[in-house]
Amino acid sequence: MIYCGIDWAERTHDVALVDDTGKLLAKRHITDDAVGYKMLLDLLAEYGETEETPIPVAIETSRGLLVAVLRTGKRQVFAINPLAAARYRDRHSVSRKKSDPGDALVLANILRTDMHAHRTLPQDTDLARAVAVLARAQQDTIWNRQQIANQLRSLLREYYPSALAAFEPWKNGLCRPEAHEVLELAPTPTRAARLTRAQLQAALKRAGRKRGIETEAERLRAVFRAEWAHQPPLVEDALGKQMLALLLQLVAASKAGDDLAEAVEEAFPQHPDAEIITSFPGLGIQLGARVLAEIGDDRSRFADARGLKAYAGSSPVTRASGKKSSITRRWVKNDRLNHAGYLWAFSAITASPGAKAHYRRRRDEHSDWHAAAQRNLFNRMIGQLYHCLQHRMLFEEDTAFSAQLAVAA
Structure with a gap:
């Protein structure tokens, strides 16, 4: 048996092959391009790899073109956590020395001694991996948008509190198109106080508002013309320019989030597991896509529901x-x-009477805090999801929460 370890880097990679006794058979330094990938595959073939008997590979990442090349065929690819690899390195050297070829050798020896203790990369379908890319990107964009919105809110508090007061009644406040149009039209409170009804109505129409335009424009005008404290004119203008720069980032993040959400809504329903996942109360397309992105569709990935719950x-x-x-x-x-x-x-x-009864029981009988009771509910429902996916069943309220429904009744 031969084992391969690859120390991944941005431009080049170090490869090491060892046998059952731990003897170093070969080592290579390859580039991160098609030429380097071919050199790696040729090296594996030189040492006896075939389509039926592939050589297992350990690497410290689960993403990238190199991993995509290695995952072709029946080859087992193990993504080793860098922290775990560092612990294995300490087993072989007390001096704590480190080198890239040495790390590749450590990774190969991890498979030689403890391959049974590590998990291969899941064999998810291409559609599931595509949904994972879109769902994670959409989630990252939402987090990024909220971070920029928080920065913008903090900046407006320094010189433009009337804007915060004007947008407070709106849901999602600073993330709404109406707020973007008004702030772009009047980046400072001095300019906002000079806005006319016609200008405010035109801004609301450009943002897509259809109803209550005149009433909302009158409310905004009254807020902006109220008495507020001001920064010195030069400082106020400088802060207005800073605000416009943040506003551009927020608008771009909002558009990116909307575009990615549309892509998720198009891709996720095509997956065979989508109907089962969305049959659960509380799971729509966006949230269901995030769940599928993390658990995948490889049914052998988790031995039982306990493994998924721990994950x-x-x-x-x-x-x-x-x-x-x-x-x-x-x-x-x-x-x-x-x-x-x-x-x-x-x-x-x-959304679910049974889930609500389960939550109340954890709060009342077990004295759980809100987060603990909610985590317990999630623990139960993800176990039910595992069962439904394994047996290709839709969620049934009466079966999932029969005891809780009886107590509630």
């Missing part, structure tokens, strides 16, 4: 030593899936 961070972890033991929440988990689970459980409480 999502919904199940507790027990630490015991001697007579002492403690049960706490998990800190090592898939953060994206855990975040999606928080939103899922929050929505399910109002």
Whole structure:
């Protein structure tokens, strides 16, 4: 048996091959391009790799073109956590020396000694991986948009509090197109106080508002013309230019988020698991796509529901030593899936009578805090999702929460 370890870098990669005894058979330094990839495949073929007997490969990343090339065929690819690889490195050297060829050798030896303790990359379908790309990108864009909106809000508090007061009644406030049009038209409070009804109405129409334009324009005009504190004129103009720069970023992030959301709505329903996932209360297309992106569609990825629950961070972890033991929440988990689970459980409480009864029981009988009760609900529902996906079944309220519904009745 031969094992391959690859120390990944941006421009070049180091490759090491070892046998069952740990003897170094070959090492190469390849470039991150088609020529380097061919050199790697030729090296594997030189040492006996065939289509039926591929050589397992360990690498410290799960993304990129190199990983895509390695995942062709039946080859097992192991994405080793860099922190775990560092711990293995300390087993072989007390001096804590480090080198790229040495790291490739460490990765190869990880497979030689502990391949059974590591998990291969899931064999998800191309459609599931495409949904994962779109869903994660849309989630990143939403987070980025909120971060920019928070920066813009903080800046407006310094010199333009009338804008915050004007946009406060609107849902999503600074992220709305109406707010963008008004701020672009009047980047400073002095200019906002001089806006006419016609200008405000035109801005609201450009933003796409159809109803209540005259009433809203009158309200904005009254807010902007009220008495507010002002920065010195030169400072106010400078802050207005800074605000416009942030506004451009916010508009771009908002458009990118909308475009990616449309792409998710187009791709996710095409997946065979979409109907099962969206049958659960609280899971729509966007949130369901995020769940699919993290769990994938490789049914052999998780041995049982407990593995999926631990991966999502919904199940507790027990630490015991001697007579002492403690049960706490998990800190090592898939953060994206855990975040999606928080939103899922929050929505399910109002969408499902059984979920609401389960949540109330955790709060009343077990004295859980809100977050703990919600995490427990997520833990139960993701176990149900695992069962439904394995058996190709849709969610049924009476079956999932029969006891809770009886108690609630």
